[in-house]
Every structure is written in C-alpha cells, then in structure tokens.
Amino acid sequence: MTAAMTGVVGPDLRVTLRALKLGQMLDTLPDRLALASQQKMAHADFLQLVLADEVSRREAKSASLRARAAGLDAAMRLDTWDETAAVSYDRQLWNELVSLRFLDGPHGALILGPVGVGKTHLACALGHIAIRRRRTVHMTTAAKLFKRLKAARLDNTLEAEMRRLAGVELLILDDLALQAMDPIETADFYQLCVERHQKASTIATSNRTPDEWLSMMADPLLAQSAVDRLASAAHQLIIEGPSYRQRQKPAIRHDTTAAD
Numbered sequence: 001m002t003a004a005m006t007g008v009v010g011p012d013l014r015v016t017l018r019a020l021k022l023g024q025m026l027d028t029l030p031d032r033l034a035l036a037s038q039q040k041m042a043h044a045d046f047l048q049l050v051l052a053d054e055v056s057r058r059e060a061k062s063a064s065l066r067a068r069a070a071g072l073d074a075a076m077r078l079d080t081w082d083e084t085a086a087v088s089y090d091r092q093l094w095n096e097l098v099s100l101r102f103l104d105g106p107h108g109a110l111i112l113g114p115v116g117v118g119k120t121h122l123a124c125a126l127g128h129i130a131i132r133r134r135r136t137v138h139m140t141t142a143a144k145l146f147k148r149l150k151a152a153r154l155d156n157t158l159e160a161e162m163r164r165l166a167g168v169e170l171l172i173l174d175d176l177a178l179q180a181m182d183p184i185e186t187a188d189f190y191q192l193c194v195e196r197h198q199k200a201s202t203i204a205t206s207n208r209t210p211d212e213w214l215s216m217m218a219d220p221l222l223a224q225s226a227v228d229r230l231a232s233a234a235h236q237l238i239i240e241g242p243s244y245r246q247r248q249k250p251a252i253r254h255d256t257t258a259a260d
Helices: 011-019 023-027 029-038 043-069 091-098 119-132 142-154 158-167 183-196 210-215 220-232 244-248
Strands: 108-112 137-141 170-174 201-206 234-238
Touching: 011 023, 023 029, 023 043, 029 043, 043 119, 091 119, 091 234, 108 119, 108 220, 119 137, 119 170, 119 201, 137 142, 142 158, 142 170, 142 183, 158 183, 183 220, 210 220, 220 234
Parallel strands: 108 201, 108 234, 137 170, 170 201
Antiparallel strands: none
C-alpha cells in the first residue's frame, strides 16, 4: 500500500508545500488523500478538492483579519446567537436584514430594545456577514466615535476622518444616545448623517427610541435633521425580553456536606 493511499504525507512533499506557502494544507491533506483513495478520485478532481480547501482557509483568515480591523467582536456572530433566548423580535425582518439587501438601497437599520437583549450581538453579526461578502465595515460605540472626532479637531484631521467614515459601506454605531450629547457631538452626528444619507448604510443600536434621541442632543434643530435622515431610511428591529446577563449570574452551590 502506497503512502498516498494511507494518507501519509512524505517529508519531501511537506518541504515543497511549505516552500509554496501551502503549509496549512498539511492539516487536511492526509484525510483528503485517504478520501481520494477510497473514492478512486481522478487526479484533476483531487487537485480541485485540495485547492478548494486552501481557498476556504485563506478566505476565512482574510475575513477574520478584516473583521478585527473593522472593530467587530469575533464572538458575536450569527452562529453564536442563542436562538433559544427568551427575547422576541420580528423574525421576518431579521431574515431580511441578514440577506444584506438593505445595503443596496442603501438603507440602514435601527436595532432597539432594553439593556441586555442582544442588540450589539445582532448588529455585530450583520457586520461579520458583510465582511464575508467583501463589504467595508466599521463598528464602534457612539461614545468612542464622538471622542475620536473631537480628537481629530485638535490635530486638524476632522475632514479626513469624516471622509473615511462617509466612505464605509456599513457603519455600525453601538449604544447611540446612551448619554447626553454636547453641542460638538450633536454637530458631528448631524454632519455624519448628512454625509452618509442615501450614500451608505448605517446600523445603530440603542435602548432609546429615535424620538427619545432628540432630547439627548444639545441642538434641537440639528438633532431633528440628523435623526430624520437616519430613521427615515432605516428598518427598525425592536427586541423585547429580559436581559441575557441575568442568565449569566453565578450559580449558588448548595454544599450538602457538614461544615468543618
């Protein structure tokens, strides 16, 4: 029985694969060789199989790196969302959002609900899907974004920063209007909404409704104009239910043994 038939990879092949920067192929090659032997696979079919494995590996690694650069939490993906969670939301609308057709509008999405129901997780999951489809994504909390824009003012890079944010295909603002926004933050939010309106998609998560956002902003006129632009072009996914963090409380151990 030959080495190939048993799935054993010889030292010369290992050296060759590593020289071609295909060393990760060694993780699955033995199983693929065994499969090829069992199925009497043609050489061309076997080559297609192992090269497809390599393409999948590289795409997965590339997506992981781009997701990290986009500010996405690696653990908040669609496959890690707890479908059994005791929260309710419009599943039909969610499926529509998962399709990412709203990016072609371009439209946006507002994911609203009380604290701890998974708004950030769902927004981040949409970001991961967009990354895998080669769309540009940036995710940040609203507080961090406004802080960054204030810093950009100090070093005269505000215009460049706004251009960069305007050019992102999917901008995800987490915890929008969680805190009161001062005049500079309100003005920056207005400018961002103007720059992205009907040009790019924005997802915002918040535990307040768009009407409540107005009272959190310093300038009523700018606030109204910004919120109108953002909300008028966005789907609203409302999540209701108890906080999942309550389910993460440490359990109390009941020791049945007598104390010393």
